[in-house]
Amino acid sequence: MTLRALEVENLKKVYPNFTLDSVSFAVEEGKIAGLIGRNGAGKSTTLKSIMRLISSEGTVKVFGKDFSEDEGAVKELIGYVGGGFRFYPNKTLSAVAKAVARFYPHWDERVFQCYCKDFALVLSKKVRELSDGMKIKFSLALALSHGAKLLLLDEPTSGLDPLSREDFCDTLLTLKKQGVTVLFSTHITSDLMRVADQILYLSDGAILLDEPLETLAKRYRLQLFATLSEAGAAGAIGVKEGKDGFAGLITEPSEGREATLDEIMIHLEWERGRQNESAH
Amino acid sequence: MKALIKKEFSLCLHPTAFVFLAFAALVFVPNYPYEVIFFFSGLSVFFIVMTARENGDVAFTCTLPVKKSTVPLARILVAAVFQCALLALTAICIVIKEATFPEAMRVNLAGNSANLAFCGFGALLLGAFNLTFFPLHYREPKKVGVPFVISSAVQFLLIAILVAVRHLQFYTPIALPDPTYFGIKLAVLLGGLGLYCAMTVLAGFLSMKRFERVDV
Numbered sequence: 001m002t003l004r005a006l007e008v009e010n011l012k013k014v015y016p017n018f019t020l021d022s023v024s025f026a027v028e029e030g031k032i033a034g035l036i037g038r039n040g041a042g043k044s045t046t047l048k049s050i051m052r053l054i055s056s057e058g059t060v061k062v063f064g065k066d067f068s069e070d071e072g073a074v075k076e077l078i079g080y081v082g083g084g085f086r087f088y089p090n091k092t093l094s095a096v097a098k099a100v101a102r103f104y105p106h107w108d109e110r111v112f113q114c115y116c117k118d119f120a121l122v123l124s125k126k127v128r129e130l131s132d133g134m135k136i137k138f139s140l141a142l143a144l145s146h147g148a149k150l151l152l153l154d155e156p157t158s159g160l161d162p163l164s165r166e167d168f169c170d171t172l173l174t175l176k177k178q179g180v181t182v183l184f185s186t187h188i189t190s191d192l193m194r195v196a197d198q199i200l201y202l203s204d205g206a207i208l209l210d211e212p213l214e215t216l217a218k219r220y221r222l223q224l225f226a227t228l229s230e231a232g233a234a235g236a237i238g239v240k241e242g243k244d245g246f247a248g249l250i251t252e253p254s255e256g257r258e259a260t261l262d263e264i265m266i267h268l269e270w271e272r273g274r275q276n277e278s279a280h
Numbered sequence: 281m282k283a284l285i286k287k288e289f290s291l292c293l294h295p296t297a298f299v300f301l302a303f304a305a306l307v308f309v310p311n312y313p314y315e316v317i318f319f320f321s322g323l324s325v326f327f328i329v330m331t332a333r334e335n336g337d338v339a340f341t342c343t344l345p346v347k348k349s350t351v352p353l354a355r356i357l358v359a360a361v362f363q364c365a366l367l368a369l370t371a372i373c374i375v376i377k378e379a380t381f382p383e384a385m386r387v388n389l390a391g392n393s394a395n396l397a398f399c400g401f402g403a404l405l406l407g408a409f410n411l412t413f414f415p416l417h418y419r420e421p422k423k424v425g426v427p428f429v430i431s432s433a434v435q436f437l438l439i440a441i442l443v444a445v446r447h448l449q450f451y452t453p454i455a456l457p458d459p460t461y462f463g464i465k466l467a468v469l470l471g472g473l474g475l476y477c478a479m480t481v482l483a484g485f486l487s488m489k490r491f492e493r494v495d496v
Contacts, residue, residue: 047496051342051343052342052348053339053343054495054496055492055493055494055495070291070345071346071347071348072345072346073345075343075344075345075346076345082343085334085338086336087335087337087340088291088335088336088337088340089335090335091291091335095290095291096291098290099286099290099291100344101286102282102283102286103283103284103287103289103344103345103346104345121396127291247381258392
C-alpha cells in the first residue's frame with residue numbers, strides 16, 4: 001500500500017473577500033503534485049495553511065503525523081520554498097545557511113555545497129546582491145539540504161530562466177527517484193507537463209480537479225467549431241471565441257487535439273464563470 | 281530553542297543592544313534621573329524587533345522546524361538576557377560608585393539615588409516594558425511603533441511616579457545611598473526582581489498565545 005506523504009482535510013481559511021473552502025486532497029509518497037489555478041485562487045493560502053503560517057481550520061498530516069500535534073518534527077520532514085528568498089538582505093548566504101543548518105539534525109553540508117555549486121551561488125555574497133532567480137535558487141538549496149521528505153514549493157520557477165527551470169525540473173525528477181514527494185504551485189504549466197504525476201486545480205478557494213496528469217490530459221480534448229451552436233450541440237465546455245472560430249473542451253473522443261493544462265484551466269474557468277453568471 | 285536563540289543572535293540582533301548596555305554607567309552622572317537607563321533598554325528591544333521585521337524574520341522563522349508559539353519566546357528570552365545584563369552592569373557600576381564617590385556626591389537630588397533599591401525599581405520598569413510591549417507586538421507582528429509608544433508611556437509614567445515620591449517623607453530611606461536602611465532596600469530589590477520575573481513570564485505566555493492566531 002502506498003503511503004500518503006501529505007493528507008489535507010477540510011482546510012478552511014476565511015478572509016473578508018476570499019474563502020479557502022474545505023480544501024481536501026492527498027499526495028502519495030514519491031509523487032510530484034502540481035497546484036494550479038488563476039491568481040487569487042488560493043494556491044499560496046493553501047500552502048501557507050499547510051505550513052501553519054496562517055491560522056486556519058482543518059487537519060494536515062505529513063507521513064501520518066498530525067501537524068498540530070508535532071509541529072517541530074513534521075516541519076523537519078518538509079522543505080518549504082515560498083517564492084524567492086526575501087529575508088535578511090544584508091546578511092551573507094553563508095551566515096543564513098549556518099543559522100538554518102542548526103535547526104536540522106539531518107542537515108548535509110556536502111549536499112548544500114553541491115547545490116550552491118550547481119546553482120552558481122557565491123556564499124560570501126549578501127542576499128540583497130542576488131537576482132530574483134538566484135534568490136529562488138538559494139531557497140531551493142536550503143530546502144533541499146536537510147533531507148526533506150516532502151517539498152512544498154510556492155511558485156519556485158517563476159523567476160527562473162528556461163535553462164534553470166529545466167535544471168530545476170531535472171532536480172525534482174532526481175529527488176522523486178529518491179522517494180521525495182513534491183507539491184508545488186506554478187503558473188508555468190509546461191513544467192508540470194514535464195514532471196507532475198498529479199494535478200490539483202484550485203478555483204475560487206475550492207478544489208475543482210484532483211486527478212493524475214495522465215487521466216486529465218486524456219480526458220480533455222480541444223476542438224474548434226465554426227459556430228457557437230455547433231459547439232453547444234457537441235457539448236463543448238467553456239466555449240470561447242477565437243480568431244479561427246469557437247474553441248471548447250470536449251470530453252468525448254473527437255477530432256480535436258489533446259488539450260494542454262493551460263487550455264484546460266482557461267476553458268474550465270470560462271465555463272465556471274459562465275455558470276456563475278447564469279446562476280445570478 | 282537553542283537554535284532559535286542562536287539565530288536571534290546571528291541574524292536579528294541590532295548593535296544598539298550592546299551599545300545601550302554601556303548606559304549603565306549613567307549612574308556615575310551626579311543628580312540625574314537614573315531610571316531612564318531602563319528606557320534605553322526598551323529602545324534596544326525596539327531596534328531588534330524593528331530589524332527583525334524589516335528582515336522578514338518572523339515569516340522565515342515560522343517555516344523552520346519549531347513550534348510557531350516558540351518564536352516569540354525566543355525573542356523575549358534574548359531581550360531578558362540583555363535586560364539581566366543591564367541590571368548586573370548597573371549593580372556593578374553602583375558598587376564602584378559607592379566605593380569611590382564621597383557620600384555627598386552619591387545623593388541624587390534629581391530622583392532616586394543609585395542604590396540597591398534602584399536596581400529593584402529598574403527590574404520593575406523592565407518587567408512593565410515586557411508586559412506591555414511583547415503581547416501588543418505579537419498580536420500583530422507587523423506593528424512595532426505603536427506597542428513601543430504604549431510601553432514607553434507606561435515606563436515614563438512609572439518613572440515619573442518614582443521620581444515624584446522621592447520627595448515624600450516616608451520614601452526617604454529608599455532614596456538615600458547605601459548602606460543605610462539596607463534591609464528595606466534589599467526587600468525592594470527582591471520585590472522588583474520577583475515582579476520582573478512574573479511580568480516577563482506573563483508577557484511570554486500572552487505573546488505565545490496571541491502569536492498562534494497570527495497570519496505571517
